[in-house]
Amino acid sequence: MSTDETENILGEVTSGGDYKYGFVSDIEMDYAIKGLTEETVRFISAKKKEPSFMLDFRLKAFNHWLTLKEPEWAHITHPPIDYQNIIYYAAPKKKPQYESIDEVDPELLRTFDKLGIPLNEQKALMGFAVDAVIDSVSVKTTFKDKLGELGVIFCSFSEALQEHPELVKEYVGSVVPYTDNYFAALNSAVFSDGSFCYIPKGVRCPMELSTYFRINAANTGQFERTLIIAEDNSYVSYLEGCTASMRDENQLHAAIVEIIVKENSEVKYSTVQNWYPGNKDGEGGIYNFVTKRGICKGNNSKLSWTQVETGSAITWKYPSIILMGDNSNGEFYSVAVTNNYQQADTGTKMIHIGKNTKSLIISKGISAGKSQNSYRGLVKILKTAENARNFSQCDSLLMGDKCGAHTFPYINVENNSSVVEHEATTSKISEDQLFYCNQRGIKTEDAVGLIVNGYCKDVLNKLPMEFAVEAQKLLAISLEGSVG
Amino acid sequence: MLEINNLRANINGKEILKGLNLKIKEGEVHAIMGPNGSGKSTLSSVIAGREIFEVTAGEIIFHNKNILNLTAEERANEGIFLAFQYPIEIPGVSITNFMRAAVNAKRLYNKQEALSASDFLKLMKEKQKLVELTTSLVNRSVNEGFSGGEKKKNEIFQMAMLEPSLAVLDETDSGLDIDALRIVANGVNKLKNPNNSYIVITHYQRLLDFIVPDFVHVLYDGQIVKSGTKELALELEEKGYDWIKDEYHNK
Numbered sequence: 001m002s003t004d005e006t007e008n009i010l011g012e013v014t015s016g017g018d019y020k021y022g023f024v025s026d027i028e029m030d031y032a033i034k035g036l037t038e039e040t041v042r043f044i045s046a047k048k049k050e051p052s053f054m055l056d057f058r059l060k061a062f063n064h065w066l067t068l069k070e071p072e073w074a075h076i077t078h079p080p081i082d083y084q085n086i087i088y089y090a091a092p093k094k095k096p097q098y099e100s101i102d103e104v105d106p107e108l109l110r111t112f113d114k115l116g117i118p119l120n121e122q123k124a125l126m127g128f129a130v131d132a133v134i135d136s137v138s139v140k141t142t143f144k145d146k147l148g149e150l151g152v153i154f155c156s157f158s159e160a161l162q163e164h165p166e167l168v169k170e171y172v173g174s175v176v177p178y179t180d181n182y183f184a185a186l187n188s189a190v191f192s193d194g195s196f197c198y199i200p201k202g203v204r205c206p207m208e209l210s211t212y213f214r215i216n217a218a219n220t221g222q223f224e225r226t227l228i229i230a231e232d233n234s235y236v237s238y239l240e241g242c243t244a245s246m247r248d249e250n251q252l253h254a255a256i257v258e259i260i261v262k263e264n265s266e267v268k269y270s271t272v273q274n275w276y277p278g279n280k281d282g283e284g285g286i287y288n289f290v291t292k293r294g295i296c297k298g299n300n301s302k303l304s305w306t307q308v309e310t311g312s313a314i315t316w317k318y319p320s321i322i323l324m325g326d327n328s329n330g331e332f333y334s335v336a337v338t339n340n341y342q343q344a345d346t347g348t349k350m351i352h353i354g355k356n357t358k359s360l361i362i363s364k365g366i367s368a369g370k371s372q373n374s375y376r377g378l379v380k381i382l383k384t385a386e387n388a389r390n391f392s393q394c395d396s397l398l399m400g401d402k403c404g405a406h407t408f409p410y411i412n413v414e415n416n417s418s419v420v421e422h423e424a425t426t427s428k429i430s431e432d433q434l435f436y437c438n439q440r441g442i443k444t445e446d447a448v449g450l451i452v453n454g455y456c457k458d459v460l461n462k463l464p465m466e467f468a469v470e471a472q473k474l475l476a477i478s479l480e481g482s483v484g
Numbered sequence: 485m486l487e488i489n490n491l492r493a494n495i496n497g498k499e500i501l502k503g504l505n506l507k508i509k510e511g512e513v514h515a516i517m518g519p520n521g522s523g524k525s526t527l528s529s530v531i532a533g534r535e536i537f538e539v540t541a542g543e544i545i546f547h548n549k550n551i552l553n554l555t556a557e558e559r560a561n562e563g564i565f566l567a568f569q570y571p572i573e574i575p576g577v578s579i580t581n582f583m584r585a586a587v588n589a590k591r592l593y594n595k596q597e598a599l600s601a602s603d604f605l606k607l608m609k610e611k612q613k614l615v616e617l618t619t620s621l622v623n624r625s626v627n628e629g630f631s632g633g634e635k636k637k638n639e640i641f642q643m644a645m646l647e648p649s650l651a652v653l654d655e656t657d658s659g660l661d662i663d664a665l666r667i668v669a670n671g672v673n674k675l676k677n678p679n680n681s682y683i684v685i686t687h688y689q690r691l692l693d694f695i696v697p698d699f700v701h702v703l704y705d706g707q708i709v710k711s712g713t714k715e716l717a718l719e720l721e722e723k724g725y726d727w728i729k730d731e732y733h734n735k
């Protein structure tokens with residue numbers, strides 16, 4: 001397939017279509033790092049001493065973004081985001097927020113304790129002046145030397161720009177073009193940092209690669225960008241964990257993840273997302289608008305997205321897979337929990353282009369409180385995709401009667417040799433089940449955790465061990481007090 | 485150990501238990517029989533603290549304290565176990581995980597440390613033998629897709645794991661084949677000791693051949709209307725409940 005063709009298909013499958021209206025903004029600059037103008041973009045790029053191609057890319061993205069309007073089709077509502085009131089580069093920031101630990105919401109402390117986060121870390125998360133705090137500047141990378149021997153590159157995006165500019169140049173924007181959507185354009189203009197990962201031909205990465213993203217500073221938008229490239233006959237399992245400190249105001253998070261999987265290679269990408277969801281009355285919390293997309297470029301390649309989403313006030317996220325290589329395989333496993341006033345609109349897109357391509361979608365939504373939880377999925381089988389297969393299972397679990405679960409499966413088949421199956425269920429945790437657990441001495445709160453973990457088993461099983469344990473705890477914590 | 489006085493309970497405003505009295509001492513086995521819908525399962529639920537039933541009068545004294553304001557899990561951890569007439573399915577939760585949560589909840593309640601994984605698995609193995617529960621079954625989700633007999637065995641297995649001082653077996657014999665009935669009954673007999681007591685709810689005399697009761701009660705219209713020894717069960721088997729109903733209504 002030619003590059004042009006690919007680009008057309010990419011364009012067709014990825015753009016929402018109705019971003020035609022100009023974005024008019026009253027530009028108001030307090031100081032160089034707040035608000036969004038061409039100046040801001042140049043400032044960020046200069047700060048990071050980026051090669052000129054990166055600045056060009058950013059500027060094109062910015063100019064494109066100016067022509068777009070925020071999408072409105074997701075099943076979510078929120079007050080308008082003031083893009084001029086966001087700090088786009090948070091490196092030179094003031095830190096002290098709390099004088100003493102007594103000022104911190106005890107509920108938050110309890111959550112941290114339950115997660116087993118050490119005190120220093122807790123302080124860091126809450127904005128205490130502790131050295132380990134990571135904002136948008138860098139990504140903690142471990143085992144770098146050992147990986148270096150294998151030729152695996154695992155570093156921050158900024159480092160990659162300095163040390164491997166040719167790789168970045170070749171792949172950045174190749175899976176998620178800046179024209180893709182509103183938030184992708186925004187990210188492409190102002191992304192702060194992120195991770196870069198390159199697995200050379202024939203290398204099986206011997207360890208899980210993991211990064212932790214944190215949002216700490218007040219009023220900081222977080223715009224990471226992750227790029228993963230797996231050359232022929234390679235393998236990597238990549239973990240991303242997200243936590244955010246608690247703030248009254250909403251914070252914007254608009255990340256991009258691009259993954260390229262070549263022939264006979266496999267990439268597993270797992271996320272446990274625990275951004276601050278806002279308080280019980282729906283105040284504060286992260287707006288999480290993320291574009292994650294991978295391409296199974298080579299024949300026999302495989303990509304899986306596994307995500308456990310418990311956080312964020314609003315989640316808008318559709319990790320997608322373009323199955324271009326023949327016999328390529330895409331999997332999406334998702335647990336999305338919403339409680340209180342959280343809103344999640346998440347799902348996946350599986351785009352079948354190559355022959356004998358297969359995709360599997362397992363989505364488990366859990367809604368509690370007054371939250372809204374939507375699954376939105378697209379399975380698209382193109383003419384070229386002989387014998388394509390898809391199976392989708394979308395389950396919803398409702399807790400209480402004030403929440404909502406919605407399923408929007410879109411199926412688009414252009415090749416009639418394909419088989420597409422979709423199953424959906426909706427269930428509740430019954431009084432019978434809770435009483436059965438209670439009768440065995442298990443508290444209702446723990447019973448809910450147990451039942452929910454059972455319900456999510458098919459997804460949790462896909463996570464690496466230590467992540468699965470964290471995810472289980474998170475599920476229990478995020479649903480606390482939602483039954484009984 | 486258990487004393488129920490003048491117990492009255494409603495569901496959705498309808499009175500089911502209408503002034504029920506029952507006294508059980510340590511080490512005793514009491515059988516409760518009675519026509520369908522007479523309130524046997526309701527009694528077990530109320531003893532276990534199921535909140536959908538509203539207790540309007542009376543008291544339940546267990547180990548010398550009134551337990552009516554304890555939650556279901558507190559009662560369980562105090563030593564009350566209910567083998568359900570219709571065991572509940574919990575998809576995705578293995579029996580192993582479920583029991584681990586239960587055993588450790590009880591230990592926590594008694595201020596003991598949680599069992600280590602290896603001690604816990606040892607305990608599982610030992611108790612599995614008692615009711616001949618296979619390992620492939622305990623790795624499956626709680627009651628999901630179990631046959632009727634497997635569900636009942638699983639209840640007795642859980643009882644063995646939790647070592648209650650009062651166990652209420654609600655029609656544990658129904659749905660069991662002859663061999664399974666013997667296995668389950670033997671299990672119960674092995675667990676019997678001078679300190680624990682059983683309430684065995686059944687419709688059939690044959691279970692009582694295996695688990696021999698000290699007393700037999702007839703529950704009818706929300707009350708214990710007749711009590712006797714094991715011979716009463718034989719008499720009921722032979723004559724049915726009509727004579728009891730007549731006696732009750734002519735009172």
Ligand SMILES: Nc1ncnc2c1ncn2[C@@H]1O[C@H](COP(=O)(O)OP(=O)(O)OP(=O)(O)O)[C@@H](O)[C@H]1O
Pocket residue numbers: 495496500518519520521522523524525526527569
């Ligand atoms: N959840 C409920 N809602 C309404 N009525 C109920 C409920 N549970 C029980 N009942 C009613 O209470 C009465 C007693 O029921 P219960 O299950 O205690 O009888 P039982 O003696 O155990 O009968 P069986 O021998 O058939 O098991 C019945 O009339 C039943 O319909």
Ligand SMILES: [Mg+2]
Pocket residue numbers: 524525526569654
């Ligand atoms: Mg009954």
